[in-house]
Amino acid sequence: MEAAHGEHTESREEEEEGLGGLTAEELRQGQEAALALEARMALSAQSLVRAEVDELYEHVRALGQGRFGRVWLVTHRQEGTVLALKQLPKASTTLRGFLYEFCVGLSLGSHAAIVAACGVGLESADSYSFLTEPVLHGDLIGYIRPKVGLPQAAAQRCAAQLASALEHIHSLGLVYRDLKPENVLVCDPDCRQVKLADFGHTRPRGTLLRLAGAPIPYTAPELCAPPPLPEGLPIQPALDAWALGVLLFCLLTGYFPWDQPLAEADPFYEDFIVWQASGQPDHRPRPWFGLTPTADTLLLGLLEPQPRRRSPVSSVRGFLGRPWRQREGEAEEVYPGEDEDSGQDCRGRTFQRP
Numbered sequence: 001m002e003a004a005h006g007e008h009t010e011s012r013e014e015e016e017e018g019l020g021g022l023t024a025e026e027l028r029q030g031q032e033a034a035l036a037l038e039a040r041m042a043l044s045a046q047s048l049v050r051a052e053v054d055e056l057y058e059h060v061r062a063l064g065q066g067r068f069g070r071v072w073l074v075t076h077r078q079e080g081t082v083l084a085l086k087q088l089p090k091a092s093t094t095l096r097g098f099l100y101e102f103c104v105g106l107s108l109g110s111h112a113a114i115v116a117a118c119g120v121g122l123e124s125a126d127s128y129s130f131l132t133e134p135v136l137h138g139d140l141i142g143y144i145r146p147k148v149g150l151p152q153a154a155a156q157r158c159a160a161q162l163a164s165a166l167e168h169i170h171s172l173g174l175v176y177r178d179l180k181p182e183n184v185l186v187c188d189p190d191c192r193q194v195k196l197a198d199f200g201h202t203r204p205r206g207t208l209l210r211l212a213g214a215p216i217p218y219t220a221p222e223l224c225a226p227p228p229l230p231e232g233l234p235i236q237p238a239l240d241a242w243a244l245g246v247l248l249f250c251l252l253t254g255y256f257p258w259d260q261p262l263a264e265a266d267p268f269y270e271d272f273i274v275w276q277a278s279g280q281p282d283h284r285p286r287p288w289f290g291l292t293p294t295a296d297t298l299l300l301g302l303l304e305p306q307p308r309r310r311s312p313v314s315s316v317r318g319f320l321g322r323p324w325r326q327r328e329g330e331a332e333e334v335y336p337g338e339d340e341d342s343g344q345d346c347r348g349r350t351f352q353r354p
């Protein structure tokens with residue numbers, strides 16, 4: 001969604017009236033978060049360890065590869081501590097971009113559903129790296145059974161933990177902006193505990209952003225509309241609430257609700273908008289058939305197209321412990337299985353609905 005990873009390609013307007021509808025309190029919160037991050041980045045720049053990764057750490061195995069970085073399981077050569085090391089090549093990451101992601105991770109402190117940063121940043125000849133706790137059971141995408149989703153209890157546990165992690169991030173004046181199953185790491189084979197990772201896209205509330213590239217299912221509709229200011233849309237936690245709604249739909253059904261939230265381009269989104277506006281049960285789009293009225297209410301709140309009317313991520317708490325799926329039998333096992341029915345799941349954007 002951005003031109004360059006971690007770089008401040010966005011500009012921030014200082015005047016409240018120029019901030020496309022942010023309240024004074026929202027503006028203050030975002031500005032404080034931005035200042036705190038700048039201060040932390042200045043300090044961290046001075047304390048970077050300058051060494052090659054191999055001098056200090058032994059590679060055990062690769063844990064994952066993203067668009068920007070490679071993540072390794074490593075052990076500290078002297079202490080023997082087992083850690084995850086995210087390595088970002090200098091060819092594609094600026095020092096500022098690296099410091100930004102590193103310091104956002106540090107500023108989130110300790111939260112049970114957020115990958116803990118270790119506070120060590122490394123500058124090597126060709127890369128920047130930082131260390132975090134390792135999470136060893138893969139990411140959530142491997143647990144979502146195509147056309148089925150997760151068992152309800154696991155879906156509700158994930159929902160509760162992710163809502164809590166996002167609430168924490170929002171309370172610090174930040175917007176996460178990259179919620180998707182690939183960024184949710186799983187701590188145990190039964191998917192009891194999950195942790196949010198990858199803070200390369202996290203920004204202070206009110207940062208002005210434009211959508212760069214095609215929208216994905218998790219992109220909120222306000223980002224697809226022409227921005228209220230030439231520099232872009234002042235970002236709000238509501239972006240994360242939307243993405244959480246889409247992710248919960250995937251967990252409960254094994255389908256994406258749509259490919260992109262554009263009624264003119266996506267018939268599934270158009271159907272949803274018609275249902276959402278009419279409130280008529282017989283307008284319910286087919287992919288929603290298996291959900292309960294409780295789940296409908298939760299998801300319709302998170303997936304409210306108007307960001308100011310959208311439910312906050314904390315709304316999830318009020319819906320836990322009640323059935324979200326009408327029939328539970330089809331999704332009893334949690335398993336990190338392979339794609340059973342390629343193209344018809346929520347692992348790719350171009351799946352087909354029933």
Ligand SMILES: Nc1ncnc2c1ncn2[C@@H]1O[C@H](COP(=O)(O)OP(=O)(O)OP(=O)(O)O)[C@@H](O)[C@H]1O
Binds near residue numbers: 069115132182185
């Ligand atoms: N702490 C960790 N423990 C275990 N695996 C991890 C950890 N951090 C990241 N990974 C794995 O590495 C993958 C890539 O990491 P990450 O998402 O941080 O990279 P990225 O380049 O920023 O990705 P993206 O393309 O989503 O922006 C993750 O999907 C995950 O599988």
